[in-house]
Amino acid sequence: MDTDADSAPSDGLAQARQTIAQQARELKRLRARLEQEQFAEKLSSALSLASTTGTIGSPVTHSRLLEMIVETAAHVISARAAALFLLDEEKQELVFEVALGSKADEVRKFRVPLGHGIAGLVAVSGQPMALSDASSDPRLAADIAERVGYVPESVLCVPLFYHDQIIGSLELLDKEGAPSFTSADIDALGLFANQAAVALQQSRTHQNLAALVREIVDSVSEAAADERQALDEGAGTFAAAVEEDESFRRALGLAHLVQEIVSQGEDEFEACQSVLGAFAEYLRLRPRPAGAFGGER
Amino acid sequence: VTGEQRPAWSAAFAPAALRAVEPIPQIDEITPEWAWAGSTGAGVKVAVIDSGVDAAHPAVGGVSGYLAVSPEGDELAYSEEPHEDVFGHGTACAGIVRTVAPDCEIYSIRVLGAALRGRGTVFAGGLRWAIENGMQVCNLSLGSTKRDLFGVFHELADLAYFKNVMLVTAANNMPIPSFPSLYASVISVASHDGSDPYLIFYNPDPPVEFGAPGIDVRVAWRAGSWITVTGNSFAAPHITGLVAKILAKHPRMTLFQMKTVLRALAANVSHDQRARAPSPFEP
DSSP: OOOOTTSOHHHHHHHHHHHHHHHHHHHHHHHHHHHHTHHHHHHHHHHHHHHHTTOTTOGGGHHHHHHHHHHHHHHHTTEEEEEEEEEETTTTEEEEEEEESTTHHHHTTEEEETTSHHHHHHHHHOOOEEESOGGGSHHHHHHHHHHHTSOOSOEEEEEEEETTEEEEEEEEEEETTSSSOOHHHHHHHHHHHHHHHHHHHHHHHHHTHHHHHHHHHHHHOOOOHHHHHHHHHHHHHHHHHHHHOHHHHHHHHHHHHHHHHHTTOHHHHHHHHHHHHHHHHHHHHSOOOTTOSSOOO | OOGGGSOTTOGGGSTTTOOOOOOOOOGGGOOHHHHHTTOOOTTOEEEEEESOOOTTSTTTOOOSEEEEEEEETTEEEEEOSOOOOSSSHHHHHHHHHHHHSTTSEEEEEEOOSSOOTTHHHHHHHHHHHHHHTTOSEEEEOOOBOOGGGHHHHHHHHHHHHHTTOEEEEEOOSSSSOOBTTTSTTSEEEEEESOOOTTOOEEOSSSSOOEEEEOSSEEEEOGGGOEEEEESGGGTHHHHHHHHHHHHHHSTTOOHHHHHHHHHHTOTTOOSOGGGSOOOTTOO
16 A cells, blocks of 8 residues: 555545555454454453553563563463573573562572573474473473472473564463363463563563663764763763653653554554554645644643 | 477476376375385485484484584584484484384484574574485474575475475464475474374365374483473474385375375365365365
8 A cells, every 4th residue: 555645635535544444454353363362362451451550661660571471371371380581692591580489589580591491492493382291301391490499290381472583481380270281271372472572572672771872872982981971971861861751651652552563463564554654644634723733742 | 399499497398308207096095005004114314303313212213314503603514423412302303203104214403402593594504404415304393483584494495395305394383474384385284182193184274284193292302201292393293204104115206296195194084075164166
């Protein structure tokens, strides 16, 4: 669909209508798909609830989000314990971020080389895996078992994908009331992991903002050390101000929304682009009351 | 018209060049007896492209050759020295292949390892080596999700098809596109919960075409151990073993014939017309 700003003005409204109709069809299709995936819907709403109450996207509660992901997964799939690992791309290590279990505090930030244990294998192969008799080979789950405080009977582990990148893995230990996890559990946890990875990456992006600004200033600055320090302080103040700024928060909220839509796939990306483009064009072409330009906060 | 004036690619069909090929029996008459009875997979080269294979594991019973691929700067390094299995995953796959095709020649092509930077390209390097070095069946219980590598894997899958190297791939259980399991030129496999290694199903709704045991399967693992696992990774090697077994008995069979044979032998192929789901081609 053509969304160029220089389309003939008379086409603008018709095109916007057409695009909106297309979007309505797309939404209907997506909704139908969601209804089929009842489970994903439930988890999705749990995460969006967290989002609207301000849990997601706020730097101070990034670690709370990670806990929430693990708790939700463990609760819905009825697992006795759970752990979440994030990939440190540079060091090629998995960082043990959250563990639900008796020794949860001890494991935080524990690192394992990528490829170690089940979590490492899953993060490398991109394939989910379930084990029914993990205890028969303690080496398998030694990384988890020792840290969480017991040897599990069953393990279910899925990779966390953001777009086509593996950003970590999510592992559940010991299915309640059953000897092992089922293939339906694998599918369900896989769907959930996709939702969780989006929320997680969004939160991480926000968390990294101040560090990122500082990094940019560092990388472009050839200045002397004392000037650099002044720049660093300036960058820190700037980042803090930006994060406190209401308009930034609103823009970030919108960006998160768009990010969530476009992460669904190429079709969703194009639909989103078409709708926003057409709406912006419609606004540009619409007769504008004097003084309304810009608005106020 | 002389041969030289023929359009490109037509030389193979000139009367003097035309080669006779073997018929296969009527599809309805394909039976396990015809397909693999008496075959042990002997002489068929099977590449297990994975985390390495533990040759000493009783379930594996020896490995005929090794290749370890690892990144070295921007290049790939290849070593044909014997290696270990760094996870157990490759040993599990090799053990399953052996249960079905006990005498096939297993080659361990290790592309998953400790130094994993650029692992998609390492995987592609191992796959290319297998295709170009006489492997007849490749078990791919792994995949890449990197869009950048879509073209690379697509080219390799086509190359394999033209060389009649059969790529048996585990479908991704995750709702994420993964290559090469989504290409038409591979045999894509997911799990069913049966335990008979010869029980296969056909899915008329691709990309995943075949189902094999992959739920709570007892498999060989690292350091001589055994575990019970679930995943499409363990369904694919069942089909790999069957393909090796069939190829040993019918060495000139092509990939498209192989898919036809596997489909004919699937347990859900019904000869009772009333039991079949309606076909889009029938009114």
